[in-house]
Amino acid sequence: MSTASRSGYRRLFPLLFMVIAFYSQAGGIMLDSTRIIYAQDAKQRNISIRNTSTDTTFLVQAWIEDAAGRRSSDFIATPPLFTSGPGNENILRLMFTGQQLPRDRETLYYFNVKGVPSVNKKALEGHNALIIAAVTRIKLFVRPAGLTPSPQVAAQQLQFRRNGNNSVIIENASPYFITLTNFKAGNAALDSVMVPSRGQITVALPRDAGNNLTFSTIDDFGAVSPPRPARFN
Structure with missing residues (x-):
């Protein structure tokens, strides 16, 4: 291995260690379910979002995509952007505002939440750091009433x-x-x-x-x- 390569690895290892250490302590943004069933005639649906970290604040962004993975304006997520402190639980409201959907079957969307961790600039002073924003994506089914069978x-x-x-x-x-x-x-x-x-x-x-x-x-x-x-x- 060349001297330049060894030098590059020596610079990379501390950076990777800092990233791993950060995420082992930081916790993250967690949802209260792995899928969402939205009753088609409902005015809204509340979603619980929890910050499992004991020492990190996250900037949280939420949005909805259609079945093809394109951002959709059929839903409003309120608030769409907020901060979540360590150990906080936040309630996000989903409201359907799109056109009439089929009433003989479910319609598929995807609910997305991105958590960007805050950075302690003083602790990182003089160091390189890689901060990664994690996105959680779950299925959102709009379900009409009266579907059969179960x-x-x-x-x-x-x-x-x-x-x-x-x-x-x-x-x-x-x-x-x-x-x-x-x-x-x-x-x-x-x-x-x-x-x-x-x-x-x-x-x-x-x-x-x-x-x-x-x-x-x-x-x-x-x-x-x-x-x-x-x-x-």
């Missing part, structure tokens, strides 16, 4: 259909978005997937997967169901 029953009614030797089509006739996790083909683990409401997706499979597929689903509260076998039609 979400629990809907997950049991998913249909699977082989598409050649290397993929399977998953069909969801229900009005809910259904997330499959702990997805396996035999003993081979597959990526988690989300099947759209009244829609379908195609998932690649190992060549020798056969029809031995099992999966779990995630409910409204983020709990994971026991594994169940796929129903092939």
Whole structure:
């Protein structure tokens, strides 16, 4: 290794140590749920945001994206920008202000929260530091009233259909978005997937997967169901 390379590593190690030390002590911004169910006729929905740090203040920004990941003006998040002190719990209000959505199925959005940690300039004086803003992104489902069947029953009614030797089509006739996790083909683990409401997706499979597929689903509260076998039609 050259002298210049050794010198670069000597400068890099203290910087990485400072970053690691900062995040091991700082805690962060946490949400009270892993997904949001927004009743379509509701005037608003409150979201709890907590600062788990004991010594760091965060500048917190919130925004909503549509299903394609584009910033959406269909929701207002109030306040959209605020500071959260150590150990604070803040309540953010979500209000739907967009056009009328379908009433026979859920509509998908994404709720985003970014926490930027404050910097102790005096403590960092004379040092290099890398401060990283962390973004939490969770699913936001707008759900009309009166949908049938229940979400629990809907997950049991998913249909699977082989598409050649290397993929399977998953069909969801229900009005809910259904997330499959702990997805396996035999003993081979597959990526988690989300099947759209009244829609379908195609998932690649190992060549020798056969029809031995099992999966779990995630409910409204983020709990994971026991594994169940796929129903092939």
